[in-house]
Amino acid sequence: MKHTLIAGVLFIVCFACGSAKNDTSIPDPQNVENLSEASLNVLNESIDDDPSNDLLYYKRALFYYKLKNNVKALADISKAIELEEGKGEYYLLLGQVSYAGGNVIAARDAALKAEGMMEKEPALAVLQSNVYMDLRDSLKYSNYINQTVEMIPFKADADYVQARRALINKDSVTSIRFLQSAVKKDQDFLPAYKEIIKIYLNKGMYDSSMSYVLNGIRISHQDPLFYEAEGRFFEKMKLNGAAESAYMIALKYSDKNPTYYSLLGNLKYRTADYVKALYWYSLLLQNRPQDTELMKRCAEVAIKGKEWSKAVNFYGKLMAKDSSNTHYNNQYKLAVKYANADSTEEIHEEVPVVSPARQEGEIKRKTDTTNRQNQRSLSKPKTDSTTHE
Numbered sequence: 001m002k003h004t005l006i007a008g009v010l011f012i013v014c015f016a017c018g019s020a021k022n023d024t025s026i027p028d029p030q031n032v033e034n035l036s037e038a039s040l041n042v043l044n045e046s047i048d049d050d051p052s053n054d055l056l057y058y059k060r061a062l063f064y065y066k067l068k069n070n071v072k073a074l075a076d077i078s079k080a081i082e083l084e085e086g087k088g089e090y091y092l093l094l095g096q097v098s099y100a101g102g103n104v105i106a107a108r109d110a111a112l113k114a115e116g117m118m119e120k121e122p123a124l125a126v127l128q129s130n131v132y133m134d135l136r137d138s139l140k141y142s143n144y145i146n147q148t149v150e151m152i153p154f155k156a157d158a159d160y161v162q163a164r165r166a167l168i169n170k171d172s173v174t175s176i177r178f179l180q181s182a183v184k185k186d187q188d189f190l191p192a193y194k195e196i197i198k199i200y201l202n203k204g205m206y207d208s209s210m211s212y213v214l215n216g217i218r219i220s221h222q223d224p225l226f227y228e229a230e231g232r233f234f235e236k237m238k239l240n241g242a243a244e245s246a247y248m249i250a251l252k253y254s255d256k257n258p259t260y261y262s263l264l265g266n267l268k269y270r271t272a273d274y275v276k277a278l279y280w281y282s283l284l285l286q287n288r289p290q291d292t293e294l295m296k297r298c299a300e301v302a303i304k305g306k307e308w309s310k311a312v313n314f315y316g317k318l319m320a321k322d323s324s325n326t327h328y329n330n331q332y333k334l335a336v337k338y339a340n341a342d343s344t345e346e347i348h349e350e351v352p353v354v355s356p357a358r359q360e361g362e363i364k365r366k367t368d369t370t371n372r373q374n375q376r377s378l379s380k381p382k383t384d385s386t387t388h389e
Contacts, residue, residue, distance in 0.1 A: 088117030
């Protein structure tokens with residue numbers, strides 16, 4: 001009964017192919033389809049009935065990996081390895097999940113264990129290619145890329161790792177060519193879409209990225225990169241409201257990401273919404289408290305937005321860093337004046353916002369004028385006052 005139940009689970013989640021050998025072989029997560037909540041429920045119930053079955057944990061880990069739930073996938077594949085340490089495919093999946101979660105060192109270590117237990121496996125070669133490219137070990141990643149191309153020359157993965165190598169070599173043209181080939185071979189190959197978009201964003205070619213953005217959202221609507229690209233495109237088109245909405249969605253899927261604080265702050269600054277700009281810049285400053293240029297921007301925006309108390313705070317911190325800066329001192333006094341003003345008093349005086357460069361120029365002009373006057377005074381002959389007595 002137990003074996004029948006396991007076979008039923010494997011059939012429902014589309015992993016089994018009808019033989020014991022296929023039950024334990026590593027499926028390609030990219031080819032696992034028709035994953036459903038019902039399938040997950042069956043796996044959950046099966047694990048509850050047989051909590052010492054390593055294969056069930058492995059299959060559920062693969063299920064979660066396909067759904068990009070790396071936290072649960074990691075927990076399940078770790079449990080599978082705890083129950084059975086001798087299966088290379090388990091370490092391969094552990095490496096894939098670790099890499100997807102951003103832990104390159106854990107991915108490398110798991111891949112090394114898998115390599116000692118498995119015959120040549122394309123998915124393992126792809127993982128090691130990516131790992132060693134991240135670690136910038138050119139000798140090793142070249143070796144694994146060659147293995148990948150040799151084993152699966154017509155697969156999207158082979159194009160992808162070659163595209164990444166070209167990008168490391170600063171050959172973006174070749175990289176884009178390989179990436180475009182990858183998405184032609186597999187229209188759901190998400191990593192290729194993301195790499196193309198990153199290249200276009202770095203080049204400022206936001207319009208060129210949009211077709212890939214739309215495909216990326218179709219595959220994974222929770223990836224913040226796609227909404228960042230949309231926002232940059234909308235900004236270029238002067239569609240500021242749409243750009244703000246896109247950045248807010250990106251922030252939703254990447255909470256507290258300083259990149260999106262910066263983008264939103266810059267957008268609000270350019271549209272003269274200084275109060276909101278200051279809000280985003282202040283959040284960014286929490287991530288970069290030692291960034292003097294950012295603090296200067298916050299202070300400037302606080303003045304422009306008439307956020308006097310905040311301006312006092314920012315200029316006070318700047319004066320602590322550079323007590324001899326006349327501009328900081330003047331702006332601090334100005335902010336203190338208005339921060340202490342009666343809130344019922346209407347302020348008609350225009351708030352001067354003078355850039356440090358402009359202030360330095362004015363000081364230099366005044367100094368030059370004084371010097372010239374002194375020189376003219378010295379050049380005049382002195383008059384003996386006794387002759388007039």
